[in-house]
Amino acid sequence: MPDPSFMAQQQAQQAAQQAHRAHQQAHHQAMRHHMNHVHQAGHRPPPPHAGTSHRGRGGGVVSFLVVAVVALALARDTALRDSILGSIEHLWTSVRKN
Missing domain, CATH: 1.20.5 (Single alpha-helices involved in coiled-coils or other helix-helix interfaces)
Known part of the structure; x- marks a missing residue:
């Protein structure tokens, strides 16, 4: 058993x-x-050029990170938390490469 x-x-x-x-x-x-x-x-x-000329690339990233951190803090499910952390790490790697 x-x-x-x-x-x-x-x-x-x-x-x-x-x-x-x-x-x-x-x-x-x-x-x-x-x-x-x-x-x-x-x-x-x-x-393709609409709305992107003056914003820069950081606006969406900052918003995503704020939402991800809040979701991470509220997530009780460890698999969901791991998924969110993986997305944040992937995004951070992408931002650092560019």
Whole structure:
């Protein structure tokens, strides 16, 4: 018979993975819904130069980092927290390279 603590750890890991998959699926569904709405409304994307000439590249990064840090502080799910940390590290690496 397997160790009960090992079984509990396995169950917790599976639950975290399921929660992460459910979060991803909900996000993708919301994005599809939004894109369908945009498409049905006949919106067109702005030209590539619109709105980017005076803002610089830091505006979106700072906003993302603020949201990520707040989500990180509030996340009770360790898998979600690890995912957020990975995204922050990836973004930081990308910003430092450019």
